[in-house]
Amino acid sequence: MEQSKQLCLAAKNGEVERVKTLKDAGADVSYFDDHGLTPLMHAAREGHSVVVRTLLEAGAPWNALSPLNLSAGDFAMEAGHQEAFEILVNAGIQAELILGTIARRTNKAGDSQEDYLDDRVSFSENKLMDSNSKAVMMAWEKPLMEAHAKAVCSGGGHILNIGFGMGLVDGAIQQYSPISHTIVEAHPEVYERMLQTGWGKKNNVKIVFGRWQDVLPQLESYDGIFFDTYGEYYEDLREFHQHLPRLLKPGGVYSFFNGLCGGNAFFHVVYCNLVSLELESLGYSTQLIPLPVKDCLGDEVWEGIKHKYWQLDTYYLPVCQCLQDGE
Ligand SMILES: C[S@@+](CC[C@H](N)C(=O)[O-])C[C@H]1O[C@@H](n2cnc3c(N)ncnc32)[C@H](O)[C@@H]1O
Structure with a gap:
């Protein structure tokens, strides 16, 4: 736990060698600190692209979300850190090509197709809703x-x-x-x-x-x-x-x-x-x-x-x- 906190700090400060040492010593690359941020988010927010790459190679989750629903890529994007952002985009593409983890959640409904097609829908002027109060179209x-x-x-x-x-x-x-x-x-x-x-x-x-x-x-x-x-x-x-x-x-x-x-x-x-x-x-x-x-x-x-x-x-x-x- 202490090591993982230190990993967040080292990532935030862009200390590549320290990040590697802590990781080798067993620090958790998926750790969320008291602010709900991972080492990868810290590194991305500060634009430390080498640390971003190092953490990804060590298995840090590219798609972890902060309490405000921001991922490491959002932090890099918001702060205008192009290199870190591109590394994270590529990591995301590679991961989704292989695992498709987010894809399962991308549809509007989140329910299975058969449920939707068997259930009632309701029409109003501004929207078409399914039986679970989810909008089919607006x-x-x-x-x-x-x-x-x-x-x-x-x-x-x-x-x-x-x-x-x-x-x-x-x-x-x-x-x-x-x-x-x-x-x-x-x-x-x-x-x-x-x-x-x-x-x-x-x-x-x-x-x-x-x-x-x-x-x-x-x-x-x-x-x-x-x-x-x-x-x-x-x-x-x-x-x-x-x-x-x-x-x-x-x-x-x-x-x-x-x-x-x-x-x-x-x-x-x-x-x-x-x-x-x-x-x-x-x-x-x-x-x-x-x-x-x-x-x-x-x-x-x-x-x-x-x-x-x-x-x-x-x-x-x-x-x-x-x-x-x-x-
Ligand atoms: C988001 S709405 C389309 C809105 C439309 N583009 C519009 O401008 O109003 C999706 C529609 O696709 C239909 N739908 C869902 N799955 C389908 C499928 N596998 N094949 C054909 N239609 C489907 C739904 O019943 C629904 O009417």
Whole structure:
């Protein structure tokens, strides 16, 4: 315990050799001091990049959180310590590629998909809620959905949207009068509502009821694709990406709701990097367009909602295209 406290101090002061000696003597690299900070957080906050690297190599957890929900990467980022920040981003990417520890928690719901699809949902003007008072979709996202629609409709043609929710993105897609507009929706009540509100009667709209995983054989190939489901994990998004080469036409544009780790700025950076890398390995470039969202999100927005799934000031809208298209 005493040694671990000393490790925090040595990390804070950037004393690399002392850090190594204490670690070899058995000091705990995962120790939280009286302020709830780990040695790695101390080193990151002060920008001691060599100590950051040393602690990571010794097994210090890159994703430990302080009482204010800040990770070592948040401390480095806030203080503008670029080198320490990059070391931590890379450590995060490596760890998530192998373990995917955070991915399990990245979805809006946190519950399993079957529970959500079997349960009731409730609609109001500003939101669509699941039976656990968690928001499936909220009206504050409207400007984001409009921006997503603009991106995926930029080349016109045939558009696919996965997940109807409140129909915000679909309403915006309709403004671009695509040749065809296919919507996949899995929740029976959301589907029912789509029919009640006339979506089944629109000339260019085709509704496919079912989970995207189950209806893939009914899908064709498209000029623009948007993906925004609920109650799914990062692995599901990843799985969807495996189908892009068949679903997206050459020259087409793909985008998805980028709510990955929307509760922590640093984890979000890690996941933006991770998803871009994974898309690159499939042959897609990803541009992340920053959109300020602070003004859409007053405290009243979250009243009565259990899980505040987005807490960051900037939204990064992904625009993905086949790498060869740009060449
Ligand atoms: C966040 S909402 C989509 C919001 C929509 N982008 C909008 O602009 O209103 C997610 C939607 O995806 C649906 N969904 C969830 N899992 C799905 C799946 N596996 N396949 C198809 N739809 C799914 C949900 O029922 C819900 O309607």
